[in-house]
Amino acid sequence: MEQTKVQITDVVYNAGTQCFEALVTVMSDTETAKYPCAIEAPITMSFEQASRGLEKQALRRHKTGKGMYSQMRRHVASTRAGRQRFDPRVWLAQLGFGPMNHAA
Template sequence: MQTVPLQLSDVIYNAATQSFEALVTVHDDRDSRSYACAINAPITMAFEDAAEGLATQAMRRHTHGRSRNAHLPAAMTPRRPNRLAGLRRMTIDKFATLRPRAA
């Protein structure tokens, strides 16, 4: 089994999703790739266990994703790129709104 160096950056706990998140960089003989990884876990989980789970996820994505990345379809453009383009810009006269308070 070959050992591949990993680098975990910015490991945080996201309380909203109750998960540990990190940017994991995998360095192999060809190149280096970074993966945004997240594992669902309670905040009481030990850091070493969370780091191991994040590293496992990154390695799984690194080894299994190489063959599929070459055949990914091109990103589609959104159907409504600018939803607010048709809305009229509203202007507010600041002096007119503050004038009643000055009296």
């Protein structure tokens, strides 16, 4: 069973729209997605109730895959091409600055 963690950050009350707004991060075993969430509520609503509503909205969006979100995917480094290690002494010898040919 997949474990899902929720982190709510930057909770603000927007008096113009009478909404609690926050950035909610949903972290699962395979991905991390951030959702901008807002719930209409009076300013007198408790922080716990507002955070539960924001969390529920983010989980609903995460489950359905609808709405705007940002996502961080794990980067897997590609294999580099097999080339020789750069040796400056060999490079200088190829240019003619070997042990016998001293540069002025």
